[in-house]
Amino acid sequence: xxxxRRLILRCTLSLFLTVGAQVQAADTxxxxxxxxxxxxxLQSLSDKLLYPATVSALRVVPVTAEVEGFVxxxxxxxxxxxxxxxxxLRIANPDPVYHYEPFAVTAPFAGVITGIDIAVGDRxxxxxxxxxxxxxxxxxxxxxxxxxxxxxxxxxxQADLLIGEGIWPLRIRALSPIIDPATGTAACELELSDKxxxxxxxxxKLGQVVFKIAERKGFVVPESAIYYRGRDVYVVRVxxxxxxxxLTVKILKNREGKFEIxxxxxxxxxxxxxxxxVYIADGEELDVKAAEANP
Numbered sequence: 001x002x003x004x005r006r007l008i009l010r011c012t013l014s015l016f017l018t019v020g021a022q023v024q025a026a027d028t029x030x031x032x033x034x035x036x037x038x039x040x041x042l043q044s045l046s047d048k049l050l051y052p053a054t055v056s057a058l059r060v061v062p063v064t065a066e067v068e069g070f071v072x073x074x075x076x077x078x079x080x081x082x083x084x085x086x087x088x089l090r091i092a093n094p095d096p097v098y099h100y101e102p103f104a105v106t107a108p109f110a111g112v113i114t115g116i117d118i119a120v121g122d123r124x125x126x127x128x129x130x131x132x133x134x135x136x137x138x139x140x141x142x143x144x145x146x147x148x149x150x151x152x153x154x155x156x157x158q159a160d161l162l163i164g165e166g167i168w169p170l171r172i173r174a175l176s177p178i179i180d181p182a183t184g185t186a187a188c189e190l191e192l193s194d195k196x197x198x199x200x201x202x203x204x205k206l207g208q209v210v211f212k213i214a215e216r217k218g219f220v221v222p223e224s225a226i227y228y229r230g231r232d233v234y235v236v237r238v239x240x241x242x243x244x245x246x247l248t249v250k251i252l253k254n255r256e257g258k259f260e261i262x263x264x265x266x267x268x269x270x271x272x273x274x275x276x277x278v279y280i281a282d283g284e285e286l287d288v289k290a291a292e293a294n295p
Contacts, residue, residue, distance in 0.1 A: 032287040033278045037238055037271040040219050045260060046212040047253075049152070051143040053161060053190075055205040058138035059109065062129040067103045069093030071122045076131060078116055082107045088131065091124060111135040139198050141170060143209050144185035150177075152213050159190060163207035166200070169193040170209065219266055220258050225274045226251070235261065236273040236280055238288060244273070246282045 072092040076082065090102035115132030118124060141161055145153065155175060161168040173191040180186070190209065192198055227234045227246070237245040249263035271288075273280065280286065 032285050033276055033280050034287045034289055035238070035273045035280065036275040036289050038221070038225070038274045040221060040266065040268065040270055040272050042217045042268050043220055044215065045218045046215040049149050049211040049213060051145070051209045053141050053143045053207050053209040055201050055203055055207065056140050056142055057134045057136055057203045058140050059135040061108060061133050063088065063105060063108070063131050063133055065091060065124045065126055065128045065130055067091055067093060068124060068126045069103065071118050071120050071124060072102050074120050076113045076116065078113055080113045082111065082113060084108070084110045105130060107133060109135060134203065136203065137198065139192060139201055139203065140173060141190040141209060143188050144183065145188045147179045147184055150179065150186050153211065157211060159209050159211045161207050161209055163205055168197055168201065218260050218262065220255060220260050221272060222258055222274055225272050226259060238271040238273060238286055242286050242288055244280045244282055244284045244286055
């Protein structure tokens with residue numbers, strides 16, 4: 001075989017072996033773990049106390065008979081708005097002591113007639129309830145506080161009343177310092193912070209009062225960002241060189257699938273791994289995927 005041909009064959013074989021070795025090395029080189037990250041930020045956090053609530057009128061007064069006799073005239077109707085001092089009904093007594101003059105029962109304050117317990121012709125005794133007068137302009141929201149939560153609340157504490165999609169800001173008007181042994185709760189009354197919004201509430205409605213307590217700043221991460229090694233808890237930070245760094249943290253609260261965490265090494269703006277395709281080793285270089293692709 002000619003020398004020139006032999007040289008060509010040797011070069012071709014050498015090149016083939018070199019390329020093959022490079023391809024094999026590339027195939028055996030491990031891929032970087034693919035991860036998705038989230039930038040942590042200090043958030044305004046608080047704990048919540050939730051209580052069922054009832055909307056009531058501040059003044060619900062039974063109007064009673066000051067004299068005995070027969071109901072001669074009834075001028076009030078259920079649901080009627082009346083002014084202070086207006087005549088609601090008249091009571092007549094045939095006894096000459098009363099000079100045969102009907103006695104007028106008047107409204108002690110302006111309000112709405114929310115109950116009528118008599119009819120024309122009824123005989124009434126002194127002190128009997130005739131009707132109920134309610135002042136709808138001033139409302140109170142009633143709840144019962146558990147003994148555990150009583151120490152967490154203060155006079156004038158702010159809260160929100162939730163009814164359907166509506167939210168009304170409140171503050172504590174009165175709070176009993178004594179716990180009822182029968183129920184283990186203390187009575188609490190709240191008032192609207194914005195009196196103008198009272199017109200959209202009706203006594204008798206049920207809702208929920210929400211108190212925010214222990215307001216603070218903190219970090220919240222999804223459950224998928226938490227890693228465990230024995231009893232120790234970590235999050236994985238991605239540093240400036242896209243390398244994994246395990247940071248020791250403490251779980252403070254479980255917040256509906258997310259965890260409030262604290263740790264000496266945590267800082268606002270750090271990128272924390274929220275999802276990874278494989279196990280991540282401390283110091284390992286990572287393939288950081290786009291945040292919008294985060295599953």
